[in-house]
Amino acid sequence: MSSSTEKIEIIRLQGETCETIEDEVTVEKPFTIHVNEEEFITLLCSGEGVEHLMVGFLASEGLIGSIEDILSIRIEHEEGRGYIEVSEGVLTKKKAHGKRTLTSGCGKGTVFYDVLDSLTAKPLNASFKIDSGKILELSKQFNDESVVFKTTGGVHACALCDEREMLLFHEDIGRHNALDKVIGNALQNKLKIQGKWLLTSGRISSEILIKAAKQGIAMIVSRSAPTKLAIQLAEQMNVTMVGFARGKRMNIYSGAERISCPCKE
Amino acid sequence: MSSSTEKIEIIRLQGETCETIEDEVTVEKPFTIHVNEEEFITLLCSGEGVEHLMVGFLASEGLIGSIEDILSIRIEHEEGRGYIEVSEGVLTKKKAHGKRTLTSGCGKGTVFYDVLDSLTAKPLNASFKIDSGKILELSKQFNDESVVFKTTGGVHACALCDEREMLLFHEDIGRHNALDKVIGNALQNKLKIQGKWLLTSGRISSEILIKAAKQGIAMIVSRSAPTKLAIQLAEQMNVTMVGFARGKRMNIYSGAERISCPCKE
Numbered sequence: 213m214s215s216s217t218e219k220i221e222i223i224r225l226q227g228e229t230c231e232t233i234e235d236e237v238t239v240e241k242p243f244t245i246h247v248n249e250e251e252f253i254t255l256l257c258s259g260e261g262v263e264h265l266m267v268g269f270l271a272s273e274g275l276i277g278s279i280e281d282i283l284s285i286r287i288e289h290e291e292g293r294g295y296i297e298v299s300e301g302v303l304t305k306k307k308a309h310g311k312r313t314l315t316s317g318c319g320k321g322t323v324f325y326d327v328l329d330s331l332t333a334k335p336l337n338a339s340f341k342i343d344s345g346k347i348l349e350l351s352k353q354f355n356d357e358s359v360v361f362k363t364t365g366g367v368h369a370c371a372l373c374d375e376r377e378m379l380l381f382h383e384d385i386g387r388h389n390a391l392d393k394v395i396g397n398a399l400q401n402k403l404k405i406q407g408k409w410l411l412t413s414g415r416i417s418s419e420i421l422i423k424a425a426k427q428g429i430a431m432i433v434s435r436s437a438p439t440k441l442a443i444q445l446a447e448q449m450n451v452t453m454v455g456f457a458r459g460k461r462m463n464i465y466s467g468a469e470r471i472s473c474p475c476k477e
Numbered sequence: 478m479s480s481s482t483e484k485i486e487i488i489r490l491q492g493e494t495c496e497t498i499e500d501e502v503t504v505e506k507p508f509t510i511h512v513n514e515e516e517f518i519t520l521l522c523s524g525e526g527v528e529h530l531m532v533g534f535l536a537s538e539g540l541i542g543s544i545e546d547i548l549s550i551r552i553e554h555e556e557g558r559g560y561i562e563v564s565e566g567v568l569t570k571k572k573a574h575g576k577r578t579l580t581s582g583c584g585k586g587t588v589f590y591d592v593l594d595s596l597t598a599k600p601l602n603a604s605f606k607i608d609s610g611k612i613l614e615l616s617k618q619f620n621d622e623s624v625v626f627k628t629t630g631g632v633h634a635c636a637l638c639d640e641r642e643m644l645l646f647h648e649d650i651g652r653h654n655a656l657d658k659v660i661g662n663a664l665q666n667k668l669k670i671q672g673k674w675l676l677t678s679g680r681i682s683s684e685i686l687i688k689a690a691k692q693g694i695a696m697i698v699s700r701s702a703p704t705k706l707a708i709q710l711a712e713q714m715n716v717t718m719v720g721f722a723r724g725k726r727m728n729i730y731s732g733a734e735r736i737s738c739p740c741k742e
Contacts, residue, residue: 216648217629238631240650258632258649261658265649268661272653272688279664364482365721366503366680366702367523383481384523384530385505385682385704388537393526396533399544415631417650423537437631439650456630 216258218440223464225344228474235463240418240439245269246295248303256418256441263287266294276302336450338407338430342375344462344473347433350378351457354411355435357381370394371411372403372429378411379403387414388423395427405429409452416442416453425449431470433457438465481523483705488729490609493739500728505683505704510534511560513568521683521706528552531559541567601715603672603695607640609727609738612698615643616722619676620700622646626678635659636676637668643676644668652679653688660692670694674717681718683707690714696735698722703730 217236224233241259245252245266257265263285270276276298283297350373357378358369370390372380380403382393391412398405406428412420416438422445424432431452438446438455443465446453452467464471482501489498506524510517510531522530528550535541541563548562615638623634626648635655637645645668647658656677663670671693677685681703687710689697696717703711703720708730711718717732729736 216632236629238629238650255651255654257651257654261647261649261662264647264658264661264665265654266661267664268657268659269654271660271664272657272691274691276664279667364501364503364702366704367481382526382529384526385503385680386522389520389522389530389534392533392537393529394533395536396529396531397526399532399536399541400529402544415650426537426539437629439631 216260220440220443220465223468224461225464225473226461230344230464230473237438237440237443237465240441241292243292243294246293247275248297248300249295259289259292262289262292262294266296270296270298336425336428336430338428338470340375340407340409340430341470341472342409342431344471346375347454347457347462347471348460351411351433351435351462353378354381354413358383358413367413369411369413372398372405373409373411379408387412387420390414391420391423395423398427409433412436415439416455418442418445421445421449421451421453425451431467433462481525485705485708485730488733489726490729490738491726495609495729495738502703502705502708502730505706506557508557508559511558512540513562513565514560524554524557527554527557527559531561535561535563601690601693601695603693603735605640605672605695606735606737607674607696609736611640612719612722612727612736613725616676616698616700616727618643619646619678623648623678632678634676634678637663637670638674638676644673652677652685655679656685656688660688663692674698677701680704681707681720683710686710686714686716686718690716696732698727 216239218239219234219236221232222235223230239259240256242254243257243262244254276282281298281302283299286295354371367383367385368387368390369383371378372394380394380397382390384390384393407430409431410424410429412434415436416432416434418441421442433454435458438453443453446466450467452470453465455463455465481504483504484499484501486497487500488495504524505521507519508522508527509519541547546563546567548564551560619636626632626634632648632650633652633655634648636643637659645659645662647655649655649658672695674696675689675694677699680701681697681699683706686707698719700723703718708718711731715732717735718730720728720730
């Protein structure tokens, strides 16, 4: 087992049987980069190879041009923090160049910290119950719907569903965009999102989970995998999370009480 | 054909044959959101459903709470621009809340505009030549290497290669992070990146292409799909781009002169 995975208990449903098994999921951790003691950005990553990640990220952002620009590096693994010292000349040059310096407000702002605080306070209490067969039926319909994916392989899809059917369906090159389109469409057409559930083609990261939970979505189903952090947040928020929903099987990571499966009947 | 796909000519290599065929690829377009006439952020998206995208993005960012917060919406489809007018009260409330307002410098800054200008000026002139069989051999090795992916399905991998072998290999939950780790590792170990090539498990978007090209990478191979914009940039930058490299087949989207394939022998 790699250190970037963790074992957790899940419910695996396959055909007519479901069982509680141990499964491995990917770890997702916030890592905050400080440049010359100033907070620069927080990345969500696997928690491994963070020193390379910090150097590579700053090179990609154009802040450092070569390894000689770096005076020192310090990593606090447990706390998920990295400190990099670059010569003042590098920073000044960069500031003079202007235009695309990332401020600390930006990276942090995109989603992570304050949402975490604000959300954990109010778990979702949607009490719907849905049949596992219905989830798989709509998952299949969802896959069939995705014409662009089938012709190009280059997109993600996202759909809003209730207990009976798919209500909205959108595609985009990005997982986040596809979800934002669904949210925007629902808002514009005054369709209540609270208590509905989502189908997504993409992996379920903490950012996707938070974005959905903020709108009151009570269940997320993906044909792909969730991260450990997303599962933790789903548990805290009382969101039902299902991964690897394909054919006749699915993994239930949290909130199983919302799903009625064959073996409970 | 959906309006979010376009037809282009590619070279498809399959076993011992290769042929020029027409294929559909996903469109990727910049879409700039203006809030109350002020530039807010540029998103890279499919170009479809941009009105829903704009509303949903601003709702996800917490700028608008309900549809009543919106006074007017105007979309300039051709120019890829959206204008949304919200009541000053909404903006003021938001500013008072502070903390995570996205500045226009942020979204634009992450990658897109200035890179485009700066890059198109200096195409890569790396003149290596690599056998298609070697690409597929290393692609297979790359897939075998990805242990976390196999156990969890939740990560992306990226590797730096030369004409003979894989030199660096990293995984992360994000495509960008995996590439940044490779770049950081190469910088820290003084491994020349220029003229090397990349294997990636993820889709090739314009951002990934630009990030790689900025470091002088001359070829990108993915088991997944590229976007139309990434292909255009690859052509301009003289980067060789290969997608759907799986088993005995691959699609060559640009820079085919760097690949020797069976039918040319």
